[in-house]
Each structure stands twice: as structure tokens, then as C-alpha cells.
Amino acid sequence: MEYKTAKQIFEEYLDGYDRENDKVKLKIIHTYGVVAQSRELSERMKLSGEDTTLAMLIALLHDIGRFEQLKRFDSFEPATMDHAAYGVKVLFQDGMIRKFVPEDTWDDIIRTAIARHSDFVLEGIRDGRTLLHAKLIRDADKLDNCRVKLVDDLETFMGGTAERIGAQQITPKVRRDALAGRSIYSPDRVTQMDYWVSYLAYFYDLNFRESLDIVEEKDFVRRICGRIRYTNPETKKTMEKLQENLVRYAAEALK
Numbered sequence: 429m430e431y432k433t434a435k436q437i438f439e440e441y442l443d444g445y446d447r448e449n450d451k452v453k454l455k456i457i458h459t460y461g462v463v464a465q466s467r468e469l470s471e472r473m474k475l476s477g478e479d480t481t482l483a484m485l486i487a488l489l490h491d492i493g494r495f496e497q498l499k500r501f502d503s504f505e506p507a508t509m510d511h512a513a514y515g516v517k518v519l520f521q522d523g524m525i526r527k528f529v530p531e532d533t534w535d536d537i538i539r540t541a542i543a544r545h546s547d548f549v550l551e552g553i554r555d556g557r558t559l560l561h562a563k564l565i566r567d568a569d570k571l572d573n574c575r576v577k578l579v580d581d582l583e584t585f586m587g588g589t590a591e592r593i594g595a596q597q598i599t600p601k602v603r604r605d606a607l608a609g610r611s612i613y614s615p616d617r618v619t620q621m622d623y624w625v626s627y628l629a630y631f632y633d634l635n636f637r638e639s640l641d642i643v644e645e646k647d648f649v650r651r652i653c654g655r656i657r658y659t660n661p662e663t664k665k666t667m668e669k670l671q672e673n674l675v676r677y678a679a680e681a682l683k
Contacts, residue, residue, distance in 0.1 A: 461572035472638040563635040
């Protein structure tokens with residue numbers, strides 16, 4: 429199991445896609461961002477060298493299905509393709525995993541972590557090491573998505589400008605769930621503001637203290653909330669309350 433070799437194979441795989449497409453570019457940068465976050469979390473958690481490499485490999489491959497989704501549908505929407513399931517198919521049914529990892533020792537862990545990384549709720553995993561890596565990739569994915577929400581073009585990943593999004597309403601169920609401290613179920617999202625709220629509410633689903641440490645150190649809650657100017661009065665009120673709740677949640681969770 430060697431990350432450097434796996435990265436070379438991954439780069440060859442990417443040659444089959446349009447690297448100049450803005451959405452493809454975003455996902456390539458995101459992939460390597462998740463690798464970096466996986467390494468950072470592994471080091472903070474003092475995991476073994478083997479588990480650190482395994483976490484980085486899972487991060488490298490976790491969104492491999494996204495590129496085919498973008499090629500076919502030019503969309504990140506779950507309704508167009510289950511990118512996690514497609515990634516598992518490419519790697520394990522089509523046998524591509526052997527190019528990345530010659531041995532099958534870690535197949536069950538890699539398969540489960542990738543298959544479950546975008547599930548709404550993570551449950552039913554009994555093996556401790558598999559559960560560790562399933563949680564790790566979910567946290568690393570969310571942490572790099574904070575960077576995406578702060579620096580990437582809103583029209584590329586949201587399909588709208590900050591002005592347009594900030595003028596929209598938040599649907600009642602999304603508002604209730606977010607203010608109650610719950611993550612947002614993807615099919616419940618209607619407006620682009622619903623999507624924006626969901627990107628903040630996923631902080632409630634972080635698994636590790638080390639992940640919350642990074643959120644607090646980088647002030648992600650305030651910075652993401654502050655990227656958009658909310659001109660809809662009710663939306664502004666909700667976002668102020670959500671920011672307050674999330675800051676308090678992170679602080680209390682770290683005690």
C-alpha cells in the first residue's frame with residue numbers, strides 16, 4: 429500500500445476527463461484537499477503509519493465516481509448519479525482497485541468507507557477499524573468542503589451568485605432541522621439557500637474532537653456564514669441564529 433504510486437494511477441485515470449472543465453477542476457482540487465485533511469486528522473489522532481496511508485488512499489479514491497457523473501450529467505446532484513456507489517463499482521466490480529492497491533488486505537475497509545462516505549446517517553458498521561475509516565473520510569470530506577465553500581466560485585458548485593442566493597428563503601423543514609441541531613436530508617433541499625444551510629448543518633455530523641478543533645481554529649462557521657449577504661430578512665434572522673448555535677455547539681463539544 430503506497431500513496432505515491434496510487435496518486436500516479438489516479439492522475440492517469442483523470443486523463444480520461446476534461447481537466448479544463450470548472451466542475452472537474454473543483455473536484456480534482458477537492459480530492460487532494462481531502463487527502464491533506466485525512467493526513468492532518470490521522471496525525472492529530474496519532475494513528476499508525478499504516479492507518480494514515482490507508483486514510484489517504486481512501487481520500488484519494490472517495491470521489492472517483494464524481495468524474496463520470498460530471499462527464500455524463502455535468503451535475504453534482506444526487507438524483508443524477510449515486511457517485512459513491514459508482515466509485516465502488518469502478519474500483520471493485522471492474523477491478524480497478526488492484527491498480528491502486530496490489531494487495532486485497534484492506535479491500536473491505538476501503539469499499540465500505542467509499543460506499544458510505546456520503547450517506548445521510550452512518551450506521552450498521554460493526555468492525556472497529558472499518559468504522560474508524562468510514563468516520564475519518566466523512567470528516568475529512570466535510571473539512572475540505574469548508575475550503576470549497578469559502579474560496580471556490582459559487583456559480584460552479586451552487587449554480588447561483590451570492591446576491592441571488594442571499595435573497596432566497598429557507599424552506600420551513602430545513603430551517604427547523606438546522607436550528608434543532610440536525611443535519612439536512614438532501615431530498616428536503618429546495619432552494620439554493622437550503623443547500624447553503626445544509627453545508628453549515630453538516631458540522632453537527634462531525635465525528636472527532638480533532639475535526640472540531642480544526643473548525644474552531646479556522647473559524648469556519650463564522651467565515652462560511654459571512655460569505656453571503658442575506659438580503660431576505662427571515663433568512664438573515666435564521667442565519668444569525670444558526671451561526672450562534674453552531675459556534676456554541678462546537679465550543680461545548682470541545683469541553
